[in-house]
Amino acid sequence: MPESPPAAPGSYHQAIGRHRAREGRRWRMVLLFTTLSLAVGILDIATGPAMLHPLAVIDALLQSEGRDTALDAIVIGLRLPMALMALVVGASLGAGGAEMQTLLNNPMASPYTLGMAAAAGFGAALALSFGGFGLPPLVAVPAGAFLMAMLAAGFLFLLSSLRRVSSETLILGGIALLFLFQSLLSLVQFVASPELSQQILFWLFGSLTKTTWTGLLITAAVTLVCCLLLLRDSWQLAALRLGEARARSLGINIRALRLKVLILVALMTATATSFVGVIGFVGLVAPHVARMLVGEDQRFFLPMSVLAGAVMLGGASVLSKSIVPGALFPVGIVTAVIGVPFLLWLIFGGHRR
Numbered sequence: 001m002p003e004s005p006p007a008a009p010g011s012y013h014q015a016i017g018r019h020r021a022r023e024g025r026r027w028r029m030v031l032l033f034t035t036l037s038l039a040v041g042i043l044d045i046a047t048g049p050a051m052l053h054p055l056a057v058i059d060a061l062l063q064s065e066g067r068d069t070a071l072d073a074i075v076i077g078l079r080l081p082m083a084l085m086a087l088v089v090g091a092s093l094g095a096g097g098a099e100m101q102t103l104l105n106n107p108m109a110s111p112y113t114l115g116m117a118a119a120a121g122f123g124a125a126l127a128l129s130f131g132g133f134g135l136p137p138l139v140a141v142p143a144g145a146f147l148m149a150m151l152a153a154g155f156l157f158l159l160s161s162l163r164r165v166s167s168e169t170l171i172l173g174g175i176a177l178l179f180l181f182q183s184l185l186s187l188v189q190f191v192a193s194p195e196l197s198q199q200i201l202f203w204l205f206g207s208l209t210k211t212t213w214t215g216l217l218i219t220a221a222v223t224l225v226c227c228l229l230l231l232r233d234s235w236q237l238a239a240l241r242l243g244e245a246r247a248r249s250l251g252i253n254i255r256a257l258r259l260k261v262l263i264l265v266a267l268m269t270a271t272a273t274s275f276v277g278v279i280g281f282v283g284l285v286a287p288h289v290a291r292m293l294v295g296e297d298q299r300f301f302l303p304m305s306v307l308a309g310a311v312m313l314g315g316a317s318v319l320s321k322s323i324v325p326g327a328l329f330p331v332g333i334v335t336a337v338i339g340v341p342f343l344l345w346l347i348f349g350g351h352r353r
Helices: 009-045 055-060 068-105 116-129 139-162 166-191 194-204 213-232 234-240 244-249 253-278 281-295 298-320 329-351
Strands: none
Touching: 009 055, 009 068, 009 281, 009 298, 055 068, 068 166, 068 194, 068 213, 068 234, 068 253, 068 281, 068 298, 116 139, 116 166, 116 194, 116 253, 139 253, 166 194, 213 234, 213 253, 213 298, 234 244, 234 253, 234 298, 244 253, 281 298, 281 329, 298 329
C-alpha cells in the first residue's frame, strides 16, 4: 500500500491557531454578555414609577458616606433584590434548559416543557387554596411549589432509572407531566373563589415583586452550587452530544449522568419557581442563543447559557416596568411575548441554515 502523504508544513500550527482564535472569540462573547448582564441589572434598578438615572443608581450602590435616605430606600431596599433575583432566576433557568437539551439531545427540552414548572404552579395553587396549611403565605406558597416540582422530578428520576429508557421516552414522560399538572391546576382554579383564582393566576404569570433577601440568597446559593457541579461534568456532557453509543464507548455511565443532571436541574428549577412563580421560554431560548454564539463546547456553552438567561429575564423585568408608566406587568407575560417570536425565528432560521 502506498504511504499516506505527510502533513503539509505548518498545517499543525495553522490548526492550533484557528483553535485559539475560536476560543478567543468565545471568551469575548462571554465577557460581552457578562457586561450586558451588569448593564441590564443597573437599568432594571433605575426603571420604575420613580425613574432614576443609571449614574445615580451606580453612585447609590457604591457610595459609602453622605447617602440619600430616600434614594437608598428605593435602590437598596426595594429594587436591588428584585433586579438581582431576575438575573439569578434567569441564570438558573438558562442553565437548566441548556443541560436538559444536552442530556436529551432535543432542542425543545427545558424544565418548563418537561412539566417541572407546571408542577410547581400546581403546588403553589394548592397552598393558596388551603390557606397555606396553617403556615404564613410567604412560607407555604414557595414550600408547596418546591415539593410539587420535586415530585415531578422524582417521576423523571424513576423513569430514567429504568432499563432501556431512551431520551425520547423521558421527553414524552415530561410532556405527560406538563399536561397532567396543567389540568389539575385548571381544576383548582375552577373550584376556587374569584378572589383566590385571581391570586393563583397572578402567581402563575411569574412575578418578582415578592422577592426577599432570604429568597434571593437561597436561590443564588442553589444556582451557584448546581452550576459548578454541572461544569465539573462538562467533558462528559460534551461527549454525550456525540450520541449515547459513543459516550458509552468512552466509559461514561449514561444512567448515572442522566440522574445527576436531572437532580441538579430539578433543584434549580424548583427553587427558582418556588420564589418567583412560573416563567416560561427563558430555559428554552437562552440555550439556543448560547449555542449560536459559542457552539456546543460545555466549557463555554453552560456559562453562556447562564448569562443569556440572566440578560433575557433582566431585560424582561425592565420591559415589564416600561410598557405602561407606573404599572408593573408580570414578568412571565413579557418573556412569553418575547420568547414566542424569537423561538419561531430560531426554528425557521435554523431550517434555512
